[in-house]
Amino acid sequence: MGDVPDLPYRQASPAGGAPARSVPTFPGCAGAGRGQPRHFAALDLGTNNCRLLIARPQGSGFAVVDAFSRIVRLGEGLAATGRLSDEAVERTIAALRVCADKLRRRNVLLARSVATEACRRAVNGADFIERAHAETGIRLDIISAEEEARLAVLGCHALLEPGDGPALVFDIGGGSTELVLIDTRHSPPRVVDWHSAPWGVVSLTEHAGGGQDAPARATSYARMRALVAESMAPFAGRLPADPVRPRLMGTSGTVTTLASVHLGLDRYDRAAVDGLIVPTEAMRDISLKLSDMAMADRARFPCIGTERADLVVAGCAILETIMDLWPAERLGIADRGIREGILRRLMGNVNP
Template sequence: MGDMSTQGPQRQAPVTGPDRPAANRPQRGRWSNAHAFAALDLGTNNCRLLIARPQGEGFAVIDAFSRIVRLGEGLAASNRLSDAAIDRTLAALRICADKLKRRNVTLARSVATEACRRAENGAEFIARAYAETGIHLDIISAEEEARLAVLGCHALIEPGDDPALIFDIGGGSTELVLVDTAGPVPRVLDWHSAPWGVVSLTESAGGGDGREGRLAAYARMRALVAESVASFAARLPRDVGRPRLLGTSGTVTTLGSVHLGLSQYDRSAVDGLIVPAAAMRRISADLAGMAVNERAGLACIGHERADLVVAGCAILETIMDLWPAERIGIADRGIREGILRRLMGAARP
């Protein structure tokens, strides 16, 4: 894969809410009347949109949207996107299309990942989405998905000289990227895409009656993930003095929120958070033994994530097994931010 970008180092600007001025906004210059840029990431579980304008070396967010659509629900059994999942996703894309128009976005990129890569009717869905919403979705490869995620979040890697591992736990797959951070932008040393995400793994191995049944299901999930990353694990260097680990996904941001005991999700508290690996393992073990309604009762999990979070924990623990870092960095940024950096880099005068 090589370097993640041809651009120089960029610092993530403070993120501001819609229509709110950024703190310490620079003097108005050649970018003062810049058009808005947009990035849309349609995954197996979520539909996420980010609209931003350039600001300094980074960007300021002017609008955003995120909705759990579960596009890949049932895909493992049927190899097709279901009518219900398509309808939910199209409803979300219509909201995104409206935001793109209202924000006068002139340069955007929209991508679709594992669910559309895997589904027999993925191309049909892409065509229908364009016909009904005007949004053209590119089905990107797992390699490009990994590249964009790294470009979007690498600024949060802890300082160090040894290689770092960045991972993105999705709904239908998990991307792992080993990077060298010695230069101004990370250089990819190796990467791997595992065919398990929180949706696909839950549908294939989740469930279980009673605490013992739930823990047995958790063990099955761990075993499936371990098998799928075995070849990558065998290639990882063994002489790393201080392994560094950075995760970007709903799983790690959710577990970070649980670690902090937040009553509701707070991006400013979670993005950039460093959590001891032992604490993440304790939380994962606790959640794996809980019933769905118990997990749903936790403020930062709720009903939408209660049935999927355990699969995320199984993937996370397996990653910690193969790359035994003492601390885990958490990024609430990834593919969308990577897309925006590329778009803005290409458009700068």
């Protein structure tokens, strides 16, 4: 195919501050005409999902003007081969083309696009990044696990329940799970400790999932729980032994999906889920029930469906393990995270 021109906006540097390079603007695009609203964009390419958010500043936050989300399973098969498969790359490039089209149509002033665990781990991750730029104009920055964790906290901490004690924020991804212990007496919250576990819903499913009958499903789930517990043991050993009123918040497709099941939603409703507080025991009950179901039965839940039916059990195993190591009575649910953290940095609402 022919060369794809650079997208008509500035793409932020890895530090999230000044742009790495200025790109000329064109009529109808960023900077074209005074008085037009200027938009900012954040793209998060994970192991399982490709998500885009375009927003404009509003007060101390921002208003979303456009969004996109697609399950691409970029990391499918990565655990076995160490590579991003051709099929996964094609799916992801197709999604990135949709994102590029949205970026061209909006008055985007500054954008940042990041890639996480799948691209960090794959031997051909850098090649994929180059191809994505050549074919879509989007420059993906492969960020570290630590920055991924910090961005997630920055994007969702406003939903934490009030309190003075430490809070644990986690992000269950497709290829890894980030856990961050924060002190909310500071603004923005101060990161006290963090940990990246090498298990997400895709990697854990491929490594330990499976089982058609009930005994096999139980064995698989126990194996998942053991693997996750082992990977989180170093972090668990550093956590406060007896935290006062510990607070817990999750941001990921796993927690929003399970919250939807808890609410009995016929279709996903962000307004009902984002900011919801759920008893942790209720989430345990849902996790155990889902882990014991056949895949076809899990798929009948409207907010799980066939796209998530095979991966949700791994998410349940990770969530249960997190609730084991941080004994909070309630779990906060956030349908926000990395993209919102990027936008806040770009808009200068917090120091990068």
